Structures are given as structure tokens and as C-alpha cells.
Amino acid sequence: MSRKRSVMSDGLKEELAKELGFYNTVQEEGWGGIRSRDAGNMVKKAIEIAERDLANQKRQ
Numbered sequence: 001m002s003r004k005r006s007v008m009s010d011g012l013k014e015e016l017a018k019e020l021g022f023y024n025t026v027q028e029e030g031w032g033g034i035r036s037r038d039a040g041n042m043v044k045k046a047i048e049i050a051e052r053d054l055a056n057q058k059r060q
Helices: 010-020 023-029 036-059
Strands: none
Touching (some): 010 023, 010 036
């Protein structure tokens, strides 16, 4: 079974994990160690950032 490539860069994922407070878990256990709730919050935050960036681009 093949794995899909991540859409988010590792840098963005790390930044979001730090901001959301579970980066220590990522460091200790890897991405597989985070709770599904944390993964969902990370995706939600990434979408918010993308929507904000898109809105800013439209204004320019």
C-alpha cells in the first residue's frame, strides 16, 4: 500500500504543532503519536491560514 505525499510542508506542520501546543509529542513520538483531535486542529488552522492568505491576495 502506497502512502500519499503530505500537502503541508514539514516546516508548516512543525510551526502549527508548536502553536497548538503538541510539538513535544511530535518530537518524542513522531507524527503518529499525536491525537486525532490535534491532527484535526492542525488541519483546521492550516485551512484558516490558507483562506486568510487567499483573501489577502485578492485584495492586492
